[in-house]
Amino acid sequence: MSDRGSSRPPSAATLRRLERASGSLATRAVARMDDVLPWFRTMPADQRSWVMLVAQAGIASLVEWCRTPTRPPRLTGEVFGAAPRELARVVPLKHTVDLIKVTVEVMDDFVESVAEPGDADALRLAVLQFSREVAFATAHVYATFAESRGAWDARLEALVVDALVRGERTEELSGRASALGWAAMSPVTVLVGSAPAAGDAHGATRRAARQLRSEVLVGVHADQLVVVLGGADRLEAVAERVSDEFGPGPVVMGPVVDSLSRAGDSAAAALAGLRAAAAWPGAPRPVPADALLPERALDGDPVARATLQERVALPLQGAGGEVLETVRAVLASGGNLEASARALFVHPNTVRYRLKRATDLTGLSATDARGGWTLQVALALAALDADRSLWH
Known part of the structure; x- marks a missing residue:
């Protein structure tokens, strides 16, 4: 909520001068970022150009913001519309706060040269108030991105697990998993069993696997919980711990394979074992799929x-x-x-x-x-x- 009603806005002449100087101010702001922010110097040229666009959009939005004191701020689209998703993807929130701070400092330094006589204090106060509004808009951008990224990750993870269950064996699986943060090359195994009736199976399974430093993908296929584990030195120990998060009944561990692209073989064996596990009531939990070879063979595998x-x-x-x-x-x-x-x-x-x-x-x-x-x-x-x- 803005408190601009407590002071007069800058004059129309000052705002016209600020508008004409927006390109120059944005260029100066980016130059100062390059001087004082070491991480900014290492950014690729296209990302630096995004920052320039956002800085120019921010100054233009400041002008419009000052011209219509009664208009509620819509800064998320106005300021970050040039590159919202890209910036949020490559620039952490802390760095974005640094960028805003540098831009505000540059604008503050040039208030005297931009403002009409007698307008400097009004413009300086407007810049400070506007920077606060931009800070709130920035938080909103990153919160929205995190929420949408979380939903996208969940959908992508479900697609990867579903592909494994359906027996896909392509290198694309590794690329999709990498987008989810999967860093393991080998070994990999698939664990299957009944999904728990209540609770957050995805969250509990991830926590259990990561406690033992294992990569993990989780999906629910029909009423079955499917867990892909990778990268740990002793996957058997990880599988034993993770099996506690499954619902009642047998939990089957597929054969360990050397890459995620072959995890479909592990999943197929684990699912075949799960279908046949009822024939071995005393099976351990988890039980290796290969230990169920006779039951699987009798079941027609x-x-x-x-x-x-x-x-x-x-x-x-x-x-x-x-x-x-x-x-x-x-x-x-x-x-x-x-x-x-x-x-x-x-x-x-x-x-x-x-x-x-x-x-x-x-x-x-x-x-x-x-x-x-x-x-x-x-x-x-x-x-x-x-x-x-x-x-x-």
């Missing part, structure tokens, strides 16, 4: 089926009949090594040796409940595939 073939069935088949035969015998006996040895007519130590070879090849132990289940599913699916190939 072709990637899981191919992975079991590659990681389990083929290595055992390539190790020779004795190793594969021993694994089958141990599985059939429920993990009883002595019974397996009798069935195979070998010593129990021979069974142990062959099982160790099988574990080295597949990373799975036939005597472990979970490992035995994965081996059983992998070998059963391999047998079905082999049988089908005979019919074609």
